[in-house]
Amino acid sequence: MKLDKILKNVLLALAACLVLSACATQKVSTGQMQGDVYTGTDTIEYLASGVPDRVFFATNESVLTTASRETLRKQAAWLRKNSNITVVLEGHADERGTREYNLALGERRANAAKDYLMTYGISSDRISVLSYGKERPVDSGSNPLAWSKNRRSVTVKAN
Amino acid sequence: MMKKFLFINILLLFIPFKSFALIEVDITRGNLNPLPIAVSPLSIDENSRKNFEKILQKDNLGSEISIIVENNLKTSGLFNPLDKNAFLQAPDIANLKPRFEDWNLIKAQALITGKVTFKDEKLRVEFRLWDILAGKEMMALAFTTVPNNWRRVGHIITDKVYERLTGEKGYFDTRIIYVAEEGPKTKRIKKLAIMDQDGANNKFLTLGNELVLTPRFNPTSQMVTYLSYFRNLPRVYLLDIETGTQEVVGDFPGMTFAPRFSPDGKKIIMSFAKDGNSEIYTMDLENRIVEKITNHPSIDTSPSYSPDGKFISFNSDRSGYQQIYIMNSDGSNVKRISFGKGIYGTPNWSPRGDLIAFTKLHKGKFYIGVMRTDGSGERLLTENFYQEAPSWSPNGRVLIFYRETKTDANGDGFSAKLWSIDLTGYNERLVKTPTDGSDPSWSSLLSN
Numbered sequence: 001m002k003l004d005k006i007l008k009n010v011l012l013a014l015a016a017c018l019v020l021s022a023c024a025t026q027k028v029s030t031g032q033m034q035g036d037v038y039t040g041t042d043t044i045e046y047l048a049s050g051v052p053d054r055v056f057f058a059t060n061e062s063v064l065t066t067a068s069r070e071t072l073r074k075q076a077a078w079l080r081k082n083s084n085i086t087v088v089l090e091g092h093a094d095e096r097g098t099r100e101y102n103l104a105l106g107e108r109r110a111n112a113a114k115d116y117l118m119t120y121g122i123s124s125d126r127i128s129v130l131s132y133g134k135e136r137p138v139d140s141g142s143n144p145l146a147w148s149k150n151r152r153s154v155t156v157k158a159n
Numbered sequence: 160m161m162k163k164f165l166f167i168n169i170l171l172l173f174i175p176f177k178s179f180a181l182i183e184v185d186i187t188r189g190n191l192n193p194l195p196i197a198v199s200p201l202s203i204d205e206n207s208r209k210n211f212e213k214i215l216q217k218d219n220l221g222s223e224i225s226i227i228v229e230n231n232l233k234t235s236g237l238f239n240p241l242d243k244n245a246f247l248q249a250p251d252i253a254n255l256k257p258r259f260e261d262w263n264l265i266k267a268q269a270l271i272t273g274k275v276t277f278k279d280e281k282l283r284v285e286f287r288l289w290d291i292l293a294g295k296e297m298m299a300l301a302f303t304t305v306p307n308n309w310r311r312v313g314h315i316i317t318d319k320v321y322e323r324l325t326g327e328k329g330y331f332d333t334r335i336i337y338v339a340e341e342g343p344k345t346k347r348i349k350k351l352a353i354m355d356q357d358g359a360n361n362k363f364l365t366l367g368n369e370l371v372l373t374p375r376f377n378p379t380s381q382m383v384t385y386l387s388y389f390r391n392l393p394r395v396y397l398l399d400i401e402t403g404t405q406e407v408v409g410d411f412p413g414m415t416f417a418p419r420f421s422p423d424g425k426k427i428i429m430s431f432a433k434d435g436n437s438e439i440y441t442m443d444l445e446n447r448i449v450e451k452i453t454n455h456p457s458i459d460t461s462p463s464y465s466p467d468g469k470f471i472s473f474n475s476d477r478s479g480y481q482q483i484y485i486m487n488s489d490g491s492n493v494k495r496i497s498f499g500k501g502i503y504g505t506p507n508w509s510p511r512g513d514l515i516a517f518t519k520l521h522k523g524k525f526y527i528g529v530m531r532t533d534g535s536g537e538r539l540l541t542e543n544f545y546q547e548a549p550s551w552s553p554n555g556r557v558l559i560f561y562r563e564t565k566t567d568a569n570g571d572g573f574s575a576k577l578w579s580i581d582l583t584g585y586n587e588r589l590v591k592t593p594t595d596g597s598d599p600s601w602s603s604l605l606s607n
Contacts, residue, residue, distance in 0.1 A: 060476075060480065062435070095545065095563070096520070096545070097481075097504070097520070098461070098474075098481070098504035098505050098518050098547045098548070099372060099373065099547065099548065099598070100373065100416060100417040100430070100460045100461045100474070100504070100505065101458060101460055101461065101474060101476075101481055101504050103386075103393070103414065103416050103417070103430075103432070103460075104416075104430065104432055104437040104458040104460050105458065107413075107414055107432040107435065107437065108432075108435040108436075108437075108458065110435075111434055111435030112435065115435075129413075130391060130393070130414075131393070131414055131432065135347065135370060135372070136345065136346075137344060137345055138345060139345075139570065140343065140344035140345050140566055140570035140571075140573060141566055141568075141570040142544075142565040142566045142570075146570065
């Protein structure tokens with residue numbers, strides 16, 4: 001069942017990549033977004049050297065992109081090395097959705113990240129999930145780039 | 160205790176004898192010709208005036224109450240209260256027997272008169288509604304209450320007048336609970352706040368130490384359910400406004416959110432999110448029995464009961480995007496009802512039962528709209544950059560919701576405000592609050 005879910009995620013991610021690369025040529029203007037997924041580094045903090053703390057999502061999506069999976073593998077490696085550390089995955093949405101749906105969406109995004117960490121050997125009792133919906137944007141802008149930074153799951157040290 | 164304080168004794172002075180073809184206000188259409196009405200200041204004798212001045216610091220309580228009535232009538236969009244400077248008859252004489260020709264001269268079609276007295280430490284108010292063209296009294300009522308309730312007397316008078324002239328219950332003796340917001344967009348401080356429907360008596364119910372969202376009134380009492388992030392655990396809470404008692408009701412192993420009461424006030428319906436899946440549950444407040452209502456790997460949230468309790472409307476993305484569905488109250492017979500262009504959220508069943516209000520996102524714009532319960536007859540009432548979460552007035556004629564502004568290039572200029580609009584799509588109004596506001600919920604009528 002778990003495996004099912006992961007396989008589905010991977011497939012969806014592949015599909016998303018295809019779609020994204022198709023529109024990348026027409027759409028990307030800032031160099032900080034691919035499709036509408038944030039690819040910049042402005043808001044990223046580091047859990048340890050070379051271990052970014054967050055992953056980004058497309059509008060309405062909770063599918064992990066190739067870059068997100070790479071980030072999460074680094075987080076998993078760091079967590080395996082530091083077995084006493086526990087984390088909270090904070091899931092967020094942009095401001096362009098209703099409050100209640102966005103709470104659910106943030107939870108879904110954080111769980112997508114959690115599932116991926118678990119497949120890389122991190123026990124579920126070291127990971128808790130907290131959705132903020134659209135309540136805690138990092139960028140207060142009302143434009144596609146700001147929204148892309150806000151659609152995220154952030155891994156935060158809990159201890 | 161509070162109950163006693165709120166108690167207002169209503170007395171029918173005279174049974175208005177049945178008359179026909181009197182003034183009527185049609186509220187089913189946008190009212191472009193509001194009814195001209197004269198609200199005479201309520202007359203007050205000198206002794207009563209002095210007593211109320213001492214107790215309430217109001218120079219003339221008769222005038223103050225009439226101003227509340229006047230503002231309510233004006234806000235409804237259905238009435239046009241006339242300028243008091245044009246009135247020819249003194250309040251005390253008008254209340255005995257208006258000279259209809261005088262009021263006709265200033266084009267009033269209806270007239271409200273009344274009298275305020277201080278008696279046995281209490282406030283006694285009587286008022287009369289007159290049909291100017293027919294030259295007849297339409298209604299006469301008297302109230303006795305504690306002086307502190309004087310604003311409510313104004314609201315109750317408005318409700319009675321509204322009901323007599325439109326044929327439908329009013330919505331003025333009501334309160335709004337909402338989320339008061341302050342601070343920068345990235346670090347909003349949010350508190351529960353409550354105020355009278357006209358914005359008076361604003362009170363904060365939480366301190367802002369933790370994030371609070373989506374308060375909703377119990378339709379049968381002055382209880383509220385809401386989401387609090389107390390100790391960083393987002394859970395559904397219950398708050399008794401009168402005692403201030405709070406308790407967690409959605410203490411599940413994960414986030415509980417999107418709470419609302421059942422129409423009888425005995426259950427809370429809410430979402431519970433776990434492992435990336437949100438489902439709808441109910442909890443019986445008496446025996447705490449929990450029931451799972453939906454069962455689908457998609458997001459199921461924003462549940463809202465039909466007023467008879469037999470059906471539930473909710474929001475799901477099982478089709479790929481947010482749409483509105485209805486089902487039986489046991490979760491059976493799920494049917495999608497929104498099929499227009501765009502995505503749909505926050506369904507809210509009208510207290511009259513015939514309509515569902517919603518938020519719609521289409522081509523980058525947000526709309527508040529209504530549709531019939533089978534999804535037909537969709538009508539969009541207002542369009543904006545961002546708005547959502549309509550809540551019904553208890554008579555199902557007005558919607559209150561919140562609207563957020565687009566920030567400028569620097570990310571500045573954010574605000575969130577409460578707005579109301581009539582079901583007709585007319586009479587859109589900013590609802591003033593001391594701070595920014597969101598997530599409004601309208602109470603049922605406090606009296607009647």
